[in-house]
Amino acid sequence: MALPHAELEQARMDNLTRHVAQNFLREPQVVGEPNDSGVAVSQLLFEKSDTVVISDREIHHQLRAASIAVVAHAPMLLMDDTDRDAVQAEIGRLGARYILAIGDVGLPKTTGNVKVIPDSGSLTALGKLTSLQFRTQRIDVSNALSAVSRLDGTHPMWLLTNRQEKVQSSPSDGEVSAFPVQSRRDAGAAPQVIATQESGIAAVATARSYGASVTVMRFPDPRLNVESMRAVAGLSDQPLIALGSQFGTSQQLSERIELGERAPLALPHKTGLVFALRTLRARYLNDSDVSEHVDIPYGANYVRTIAHPLSSQDQQDWKAWADAINAQDGFVFIEIDAVHRDADEILDSVEEIVSQPSIGVILRNAAQVCARSPQSRQRIADRLMHWNSEVINHNGDQLGVVLEGVDILRGGVCGISPQELMGLGLAILPARGEHLGGDATVNSQLYWDDWFVAERESFQPTGTLRSPRLGLIIRD
Numbered sequence: 001m002a003l004p005h006a007e008l009e010q011a012r013m014d015n016l017t018r019h020v021a022q023n024f025l026r027e028p029q030v031v032g033e034p035n036d037s038g039v040a041v042s043q044l045l046f047e048k049s050d051t052v053v054i055s056d057r058e059i060h061h062q063l064r065a066a067s068i069a070v071v072a073h074a075p076m077l078l079m080d081d082t083d084r085d086a087v088q089a090e091i092g093r094l095g096a097r098y099i100l101a102i103g104d105v106g107l108p109k110t111t112g113n114v115k116v117i118p119d120s121g122s123l124t125a126l127g128k129l130t131s132l133q134f135r136t137q138r139i140d141v142s143n144a145l146s147a148v149s150r151l152d153g154t155h156p157m158w159l160l161t162n163r164q165e166k167v168q169s170s171p172s173d174g175e176v177s178a179f180p181v182q183s184r185r186d187a188g189a190a191p192q193v194i195a196t197q198e199s200g201i202a203a204v205a206t207a208r209s210y211g212a213s214v215t216v217m218r219f220p221d222p223r224l225n226v227e228s229m230r231a232v233a234g235l236s237d238q239p240l241i242a243l244g245s246q247f248g249t250s251q252q253l254s255e256r257i258e259l260g261e262r263a264p265l266a267l268p269h270k271t272g273l274v275f276a277l278r279t280l281r282a283r284y285l286n287d288s289d290v291s292e293h294v295d296i297p298y299g300a301n302y303v304r305t306i307a308h309p310l311s312s313q314d315q316q317d318w319k320a321w322a323d324a325i326n327a328q329d330g331f332v333f334i335e336i337d338a339v340h341r342d343a344d345e346i347l348d349s350v351e352e353i354v355s356q357p358s359i360g361v362i363l364r365n366a367a368q369v370c371a372r373s374p375q376s377r378q379r380i381a382d383r384l385m386h387w388n389s390e391v392i393n394h395n396g397d398q399l400g401v402v403l404e405g406v407d408i409l410r411g412g413v414c415g416i417s418p419q420e421l422m423g424l425g426l427a428i429l430p431a432r433g434e435h436l437g438g439d440a441t442v443n444s445q446l447y448w449d450d451w452f453v454a455e456r457e458s459f460q461p462t463g464t465l466r467s468p469r470l471g472l473i474i475r476d
Contacts, residue, residue, distance in 0.1 A: 008226070008261065012234035020188040020239045025112045028232075028240040028253045031203075037083040038202030039090045041243060043073040045190075045210040050215035052096045053182055054079050054087065054105045055202070061103035063148070063159040064121065068100060070151040073182040076205040079105045100129065100179045117179055120170040128177040132156045134167055142355045144196060144199055149214040153184060155461060186211030191239035194231055196220050199243035207243065220246040223260035233283075287365045290321060304360065307337040309342055312348040318353050321458065326359075335362040338369045344379040 018300045020126035032040030051074040062078070079087045084106075091099065092112065101107050109116050119125060126134045132269065134156040139147045141161050144149035151157060160166055189211035189404045195204050196219070207214050215231040220242075222228040232240060236257040247253050302325060310318065322332045334353065336346050347361075354361055363369075367381055 011230040024239040034198035035200040056103035120172040122167040122170040124169040195243040205241040301331040303333040307343040
């Protein structure tokens with residue numbers, strides 16, 4: 001499948017040329033839960049390991065455990081009362097003979113044939129444990145997961161928080177014994193691994209200790225920005241490991257990658273792609289402002305209101321005007337008021353126009369759809385769903401759905417499920433005591449599954465439309 005943007009096409013080729021061992025499934029896999037013990041990813045990546053690093057959940061201890069696990073090529077697991085049985089079972093499955101205990105993990109010094117090595121927490125102890133010379137790096141706690149994802153097994157680094165004291169030596173250093181350093185496991189053939197801040201340090205450190213590269217994404221849905229799509233482009237049916245159920249099911253992740261590859265459009269002036277966190281500015285025009293003799297600036301975007309069903313000649317005129325905008329790398333939005341008595345007929349009359357590239361729809365007063373007759377309501381709903389389905393079935397990159405300022409529509413439009421309306425992404429922009437007018441700038445803030453919530457950010461002198469995709473915008 002050819003991507004509509006050269007940047008992602010190159011990322012797709014890079015991802016597909018990566019050599020991955022045959023023992024990994026040829027499809028994305030979602031592994032574990034947010035902030036879990038790391039057992040799930042250890043089970044996936046490690047058949048056995050003589051060594052395991054165990055930590056409690058204190059952040060300083062987790063960072064130290066991750067720092068050691070990556071250079072020792074050992075799984076890192078978190079142990080507390082809720083995960084104790086699962087962690088001990090994983091130690092047994094791995095056949096571990098040495099456990100490095102960091103923090104209060106409640107393990108005796110010996111358990112059968114397993115030797116538990118206590119950690120004193122000092123820089124000196126790191127040298128005694130691994131026979132390697134560690135450097136130190138201070139990080140902000142908010143960047144801890146990203147820092148762990150960048151740990152390199154060939155360059156020992158002890159991650160410390162900005163407020164953490166660096167202990168050079170400790171009276172208990174004498175109790176520290178050697179913790180065997182194993183060789184890298186993946187032989188350069190690990191799948192791409194993706195994570196979010198919810199994935200947890202243990203899971204990311206275990207993936208890095210195996211040898212896999214880990215990309216920490218801002219959102220679990222890769223469609224929401226370009227950097228995330230770069231990491232997964234081409235991998236909808238290829239080996240990919242996602243750390244945590246915040247990514248949805250394996251099938252959902254696969255579908256989102258596939259849709260994300262179809263959806264991006266180049267912004268005017270070739271400045272980027274249309275994603276949820278990008279802004280598209282458009283000027284409102286009256287019909288009297290439109291003339292075939294007026295020069296159209298390059299990259300200009302426009303919104304025009306349609307107040308009556310279009311005749312055949314009107315449709316031809318609109319299509320010609322939209323073609324001229326598209327030729328200048330601009331976008332066109334058609335605005336229709338749901339209160340209008342002929343709204344369903346107007347929607348029908350613009351079908352051919354909307355099917356053109358770089359054209360979207362704004363449906364104002366969307367909540368009023370529910371006040372229409374059942375027949376009219378169904379016609380409007382059918383049209384919206386049809387346009388959305390075109391995205392999936394026919395690669396209609398210009399289509400998508402946004403609901404602005406309509407809390408009543410959170411559960412769907414008049415009984416239509418969000419999944420049916422969603423298409424490539426459905427944003428809810430809740431009202432904040434006043435309607436968002438044509439001059440509103442909307443900024444996407446939070447993400448929940450296939451729904452992300454956006455709030456008004458500021459007002460600008462020109463209209464700003466923000467959408468998961470250029471396309472169908474339903475606003476109050």
